Amino acid sequence: MATLSVELKTPITGPYQQPIGLFINGEWVKSVDGKKLEVVNPSTEEVLVSVYEGTEKDIDLAVAAARVAFNTTWKTTTPEQRAILLLKLVELAEKNKELLAAVESLDNGKSINNARGDVAAVIGCLRYYAGWADKIEGKTIDIDPGMHHYTRLEPHYVGPMC
Known part of the structure; x- marks a missing residue:
């Protein structure tokens, strides 16, 4: 398995390990299609690194993992x-x-x-x-006696x- 990080350097902090994968379900992974895109420093036009490109398939995996985490671990936290x-x-x-x-x-x-x-x-x-x-x-706050107000608890994003 290929490594999912590369060593980069910044002028301020020096070398560090830069992840190049997608963080899904608590781990760095390659994209489903294995495509990469170049990250370019816009001030110098230098290619800094190539990272795995997330697609609709990767988003579906990430959302599914987030739903499982919400309905199990996070919901009971x-x-x-x-x-x-x-x-x-x-x-x-x-x-x-x-x-x-x-x-x-x-x-x-x-x-x-x-x-x-x-x-x-x-x-x-x-x-x-x-x-x-x-x-x-999740309490309901009465802001106008002529209107009905309620609170519906649901994840926002x-x-x-x-």
Whole structure:
């Protein structure tokens, strides 16, 4: 089996292992069709890396895995545990914020300061939603006596939160 990461270097943080697969069902995998696409640094037009290209088949696999996770593990995870898990993700992002910003800068051709701002925004977004994980109760709030209001609990989106 081919490796699903390559060593890349950033001017800020030096070498690191860059995954090139698709993250589905908790692991890095090749795309179903095995096609790759080139990631180009827009400021230099240099090819940084070739990564596996996700297609409709890969999306179907990812959505199916997300549904299984939601209907089993995630559905039975308490709101407090969900908050703790999201805060662990915040801690990981904070620990690796310079690397994340350096990779973002290379990938988008933006300044390192702008990339640092993007990473800070992601960390803030994750922290915000971690704070809500144990506070959303699904209560109905009466906002107009002439209208009927109700709350229907259902997942909103399978994918990145921010």
